[in-house]
Amino acid sequence: xxxxxxxxxxxxxxxxxxxxxxxxxxxxxxxxxxxxxxxxxxxxxxxxxxxxxxxxxxxxxxxxxxxxxxxxxxxxxxxxxxxxxxxxxxxxxxxxxxxxxxxxxxxxxxxxxxxxxxxxxxxxxxxxxxxxxxxxxxxxxxxxxxxxxxxxxxxxxxxxxxxxxxxxxxxxxxxxxxxxxxxxxxxxxxxxxxxxxxxxxxxxxxxxxxxxxxxxxxxxxxxxxxxxxxxxxxxxxxxxxxxxxxxxxxxxxxxxxxxxxxxxxxxxxxxxxxxxxxxxxxxxxxxxxxxxxxxxxxxxxxxxxxxxx
Amino acid sequence: xxxxxxxxxxxxxxxxxxxxxxxxxxxxxxxxxxxxxxxxxxxxxxxxxxxxxxxxxxxxxxxxxxxxxxxxxxxxxxxxxxxxxxxxxxxxxxxxxxxxxxxxxxxxxxxxxxxxxxxxxxxxxxxxxxxxxxxxxxx
Numbered sequence: 001x002x003x004x005x006x007x008x009x010x011x012x013x014x015x016x017x018x019x020x021x022x023x024x025x026x027x028x029x030x031x032x033x034x035x036x037x038x039x040x041x042x043x044x045x046x047x048x049x050x051x052x053x054x055x056x057x058x059x060x061x062x063x064x065x066x067x068x069x070x071x072x073x074x075x076x077x078x079x080x081x082x083x084x085x086x087x088x089x090x091x092x093x094x095x096x097x098x099x100x101x102x103x104x105x106x107x108x109x110x111x112x113x114x115x116x117x118x119x120x121x122x123x124x125x126x127x128x129x130x131x132x133x134x135x136x137x138x139x140x141x142x143x144x145x146x147x148x149x150x151x152x153x154x155x156x157x158x159x160x161x162x163x164x165x166x167x168x169x170x171x172x173x174x175x176x177x178x179x180x181x182x183x184x185x186x187x188x189x190x191x192x193x194x195x196x197x198x199x200x201x202x203x204x205x206x207x208x209x210x211x212x213x214x215x216x217x218x219x220x221x222x223x224x225x226x227x228x229x230x231x232x233x234x235x236x237x238x239x240x241x242x243x244x245x246x247x248x249x250x251x252x253x254x255x256x257x258x259x260x261x262x263x264x265x266x267x268x269x270x271x272x273x274x275x276x277x278x279x280x281x282x283x284x285x286x287x288x289x290x291x292x293x294x295x296x297x298x299x300x301x302x303x304x305x306x307x308x309x
Numbered sequence: 310x311x312x313x314x315x316x317x318x319x320x321x322x323x324x325x326x327x328x329x330x331x332x333x334x335x336x337x338x339x340x341x342x343x344x345x346x347x348x349x350x351x352x353x354x355x356x357x358x359x360x361x362x363x364x365x366x367x368x369x370x371x372x373x374x375x376x377x378x379x380x381x382x383x384x385x386x387x388x389x390x391x392x393x394x395x396x397x398x399x400x401x402x403x404x405x406x407x408x409x410x411x412x413x414x415x416x417x418x419x420x421x422x423x424x425x426x427x428x429x430x431x432x433x434x435x436x437x438x439x440x441x442x443x444x445x446x447x448x
Contacts, residue, residue, distance in 0.1 A: 026390035033390070040394050047401050051408045058412030059419070067344045081346055086337050090330060097326040100380050104318055293380045297373055303333075304369040308340040309362060 029280075035287045039294045042255075046298050049251065050305050053244045060238040064152035066307050068178035074134055085307050088131045089299065092256075095124025096296040103289045106282025111270060114285055118267040121292065125260040132253050136246075144183050144215070145242050151181035151215060153237035157225030161218055166206030168221050175224060179234055184214045209233050245306065252302050255295050262288050325379055332372055336365045 026033060057063050067081035074084070098120040105113030139145045145152070154176055161171040173179075184200045202210045209217045217233040266288050269275060275282045313321065338347070343361030345352030352358075378384040383391050 026387040026393075028386060028390060036390065036394055040397060043398060044401075047398075047404070051401075051404055054405070055408040055412035055415075058409050059415035061416065061420075065344065067341065067346065081341060081344070082337055086333065089333050093326065093329045093333065096329075096376065096380055097322055100322050100325070101319075104315070104322070108315065290381055293376055296380075297376045300369050300372045300376070304336075304365060308336055308365050308369075 029283060031283065031287055032290065035290045039290065042294065043298075046248075046251070046301070049244075049248045050301060053248060053305055056238075056240045056244065060240070062154045062156060062176075062238065064150065064237050064241050065154065065178045066309070068180075069152050070135075070307055072138055082307055084131065084135065085303065088128055088135075089303055091124050091128045091131065092296045092299050095121045095128070096293055098124060099289045099292045103282070103286050106275075106285040109276065109279075109281065111273070111276055114270050114282055115267055118263055118270065118285070122260055122263050122267065125256055125263065125292075129253065129256055129260065132249065132256075136249075139245075143180060145245075147243045147246055148239065149213075150237040150239055150241045152178065152241065153181065153235055154178045155220075157222050157227070159220040159222040159224070159232075161220045162207045162231065164205075164207050166219075172223070173220070179218075181215045181217060181234060181236065184210050184216055248302060249306065252295070252298055255298065259288075259292050259295050263292065321379070325375065328375065329372060332368050336368050339365055339368075 024030070028036075070085055071079055071081040072084070073080050073087075077083070098117045102114050102117035102121060105117060143151065155173055155178075156175065158175045159173060160168040161173070163169045184202075200208065200210050200216055202212060202214070205219075207219055209219065211217065215236075217235065219231055219233045221231050222228050266284055270282065270285065275284050278284075339361055341347055343352065343357055383394070
């Protein structure tokens, strides 16, 4: 098997000294080395984002619980914590594996094999993007999360919700329990919610407060903690959560999107025989492969930080 | 590149697929266990989050190692290349500790400010301009 490295290695050994300018540093081609260093710099960008997430999360007295926030999936599935995002992870892992196969076929100068496995890789990447589009649509459109608004909050102390007359109901919650602020539906067309908060006038009610944006802040009586016995209402969750979520997963999603675009371009070039004529074991496929694995690598940490912790 | 035959490397790819998939499933399971979805009530134990967080972090680092060394072929590159990539990355370990410490400090500051804001000070009689709350400047 004649691969790029072997070619370069033999080539550099044929010269007497490294001073001839023929030796490749680290026995690797220029393009691949620069791809590694680009990925290194990109890793620092992602690390900066994720560390900022960690610092802000540590600085906040409460934080939305991921298994509550990310518990919906398409086809009306509710209360399925992390299931959808696990499927997304599998899509990226599978597309990473098909990319390895494409690189292997490239080393064998098997054009059909490269095109076939790259095509599967593109399908995987596009599938991931589709899933992310659904996730964002659900968060923005249905759950009303935005860069500046985070309706996912959590209770600091235990308590009981109030009913329409302002009396304590049987609906209790524990300290640390999560909640989602629903919006008052003007038309009442949302069929999925059984909470009964479809249409409430703005302003103060005995059991809730509806703010100017229509968010319903349910009222409750605290049963524990320093303010036990007081009536309070559900507040918005930490504001930074929305911005961090959309910017970090968006930045990763943009990497996937550009990866899919480059994979498409390179696959078309492979099919039209551009790289076969270079006779370097389809090195361009290897380079986009490095990038594609990196996107999967970053997802490992985005997945860890946003969904598992 | 790899010192394997074509058939061997094809098998290694399938092995990698199952390994990464399996580790991901374990991670999700442990994460849900720590949040009390497998055994209800286990999340009431406050320290459970620490071993759970540690295990899933280690498993994620293992996945990262596998992707870099096998899929990105770092294992078959010259050692110097691996070092130029991995040594700068290791600086981030310091950043992790520093910034998480920083975040914890912000939280403590904010709580301190809240606490001070909630305090009511009795209006003083007689001595005007005498600041009672600052022991440092007390003459």
